Amino acid sequence: MGELSLADRATIANMSPEYGATMGFFPVDHVTLQYLKLTGRSDETVSMIEGYLRANKMFVDYNEPQQGAYSSFLRLDLAEVEPCISGPKRPHDRVPLKEMKADWHACLDNNVGFKGFAVPKEEQNKVAKFTFHGLPAELRHGSVVIAAITSCTNTSNPSVMLGAGLVAKKAYELGLEVKPWIKTSLAPGSGVVTKYLLRSGLQKYLNQQGFNLVGYDCTTCIGNSGELDESVASGISENDIIAAAVLSGNRNFEGRVHPLTRANYLASPPLVVAYALAGTVDIDFEKEPIGTGKSGKSIYFKDIWPSNDEIAQVVQSSVLPDMLKSTYEAITKGNLMWNQLSVPASTLYSWDPNSTYIHEPPYFKNMTVEPPGPHGVKDAYCLLNFGDSITTDHISPAGSIQKDSPAAKFLLERGVDKKDFNSYGSRRGNDEAMARGTFANIRIVNKLLKGEVGPKTIHVPTGEKLYVYDASMRYEAAGQDTIVLAGAEYGSGSSRDWAAKGPMLLVRALAH
Structure with a gap:
């Protein structure tokens, strides 16, 4: 372990979802201290960190008997690791x-x-x-x-x-x-x-x-x-x-x-x-x-x-x-554009109802001190029927907004030109845009479409094929509950808050 650079460790820790972990963690050792010095931390600061961690038995010294208690061990010979790439559709499909x-x-x-x-x-x-x-x-x-x-x-x-x-x-x-x-x-x-x-x-x-x-x-x-x-x-x-x-x-x-x-x-x-x-x-x-x-x-x-x-x-x-010291010292200084931004003096944010980037979301309104608790689902229609491995990218894509999508229609109606659509990721402060972008992945497979790929579904009462958002709104207007069915690994992938918030705004329940 002590031979791995800190940059290598950061890469491995960052990829933890791909190898089935919630997080990747490396203990602090001499390599960590070397990196702190490399990035401009003073000798006094580094010494204090080392002393604190040693006193709390959180520092790893490879010259001393190891005290760590682990539920299981995996021995990996780095000499046997061979060059690989991953794909074509999932990061854990290693080739x-x-x-x-x-x-x-x-x-x-x-x-x-x-x-x-x-x-x-x-x-x-x-x-x-x-x-x-x-x-x-x-x-x-x-x-x-x-x-x-x-x-x-x-x-x-x-x-x-x-x-x-x-x-x-x-x-x-x-x-x-x-x-x-x-x-x-x-x-x-x-x-x-x-x-x-x-x-x-x-x-x-x-x-x-x-x-x-x-x-x-x-x-x-x-x-x-x-x-x-x-x-x-x-x-x-x-x-x-x-x-x-x-x-x-x-x-x-x-x-x-x-x-x-x-x-x-x-x-x-x-x-x-x-x-x-x-x-x-x-x-x-x-x-x-x-x-x-x-x-x-x-x-x-x-x-x-x-x-x-x-x-x-x-x-x-x-x-x-x-290089590291001068770069990181400059971070807190900002830049000319950032420093010239006009900042309101009020402590509460002033919502602009015309903004297509930041909009007051509905879940802040009428919020109670205690959670409302579970709610019943009765006579619900199936909005979507998925198989396995529906990731956060399927649920709430972060990339480009397709020109004929409900989100595009929403932006066009508010005077936003197509060239200024930007991406779903940039619009995540606007719940109206993001609700329309929920389940909008162009490669999503919904079993109700019987083999067709894309962000649409069947409105069961009429048999019409609609965008997912439009179908959801039609059900809501008729006072009808909806449910999403999904298989294993639903919600895996990148951390993305709208993969939880988007479905909450569209459906009554999710079963997987």
Whole structure:
């Protein structure tokens, strides 16, 4: 345990839902103290922390007998861990890199499900040709159209971020370039990353491969990649292409990353660059070349992959304590735009009834000191009938607002242009928008639709097919209760308050 860096520990702890835990916890040890010093904490502060934890028997010293009591133990030999990616529809569907090509073809063959797209054999080698800004281009099943170094999970980890820069550098020097129609982006978890990428000289190579800085925030992982180029979007839609996104995020549930990428794979930042260069997930990195170099020679994965020593050397020379200290000291100073915001003097928030971003929610009104307790459900109609693994992304998507959805209609009626719809995540302060976005995932499977996929349901009394929100409002207007049926793992995935609040506003009860 003591050999794991703090950045590695943070990545493992962050991914706890994917391995079936509520949280991941690492005890404080000498590695933790080293990180506190690296991030600018004074020797006095670090000494006080260590003393306090030792006195309370919460500090782990590997030179002393271990006192911890655990219900079970798992021994993992890190030497046996092999490179993997996860997908195409769930983060816990791990695929060893050496098996990726075979797994992809199995997904094309399999029935529609978490590991299947049911593409007929005769259509699996289909090629969609199109023109991208005057350049000839083509798409196939598995073509990468989004490649994003993005996440709160591992984009503050110097080894993988600088590793990605080294992959970009080696590829550029050999004459490989990312296809221009692949939407690439770089959204680190901290401003410190930009400082050490610039110091190392690797940022310019990421830029040359299209991985330009777009900000320090949730981006592609939560559906904020923005629109694909119109020619690419048309090529996917008109030819029914199973397009792929590869991202260094931690969630890839259906409909989350982008409406047009049905296959979404999670990978480390260096692997994101490698797949962007290859332009497809339909590749065996051990046997097939990524592309052709400037000398006309085939370039393989091993030719662009940095060694552990190369990464360690650039980390050692490029990540300096002053970078972290200066960055974190500036956080509390804000920025010009933030500091110029007009702040009301009142202690209570003044609700703007015309705001489409922040609206007074109904559950604050008439709130009692004591919870109201359970309520009865009688003669309820089934609003939705789900199978297993309905995640928080199915229940309350955070990404783009579809142009013909109830939420879109709501915004248009209030004078919001389509270009300003933003995302469900940005509208989460408005209950009227978010209620309309509940169960609005474009890949959600409702058994009442008998095989059709999407955010609609059957209004049982009339047999009409309606958007879920519209059906719910029709039931409510008639004074009829509704219930949602769901299988195992309902509500798993990302923490999202609207996955609880949205259904509360739409249905009487939920059974799973």
